[in-house]
Amino acid sequence: MDIKKHCQKIFVFIVNMLLVVLIVLGIKENAKNNLATEIAQSDTTTPLDKNILQSQSDIATDRENKLRSLNNSPKSITQSSRTTTTVQPPAPTTSSAATPSRKTKTS
Numbered sequence: 001m002d003i004k005k006h007c008q009k010i011f012v013f014i015v016n017m018l019l020v021v022l023i024v025l026g027i028k029e030n031a032k033n034n035l036a037t038e039i040a041q042s043d044t045t046t047p048l049d050k051n052i053l054q055s056q057s058d059i060a061t062d063r064e065n066k067l068r069s070l071n072n073s074p075k076s077i078t079q080s081s082r083t084t085t086t087v088q089p090p091a092p093t094t095s096s097a098a099t100p101s102r103k104t105k106t107s
Contacts, residue, residue, distance in 0.1 A: 003010075
């Protein structure tokens, strides 16, 4: 019988499949626990001081106002003044170009 001959291989295959199923279930359960922990942590955060919320809202309002003013009038941004400088070219040299003494063959 071929089943008796391959019994050990079949058993190892079944054990491997069970391990894969258990690992997948463990990963899913771990992901659920992490998600629940993140939700619980985000719900329980409270500021240390009441003025912090007011400061954050003031900063957000100021930022929105600045962005709105830039969108309405982008040309009002000041341009930096330009400076001009004159550059004098270097004096020409009086040396003559040397010509090669030998003629070379070009291919």
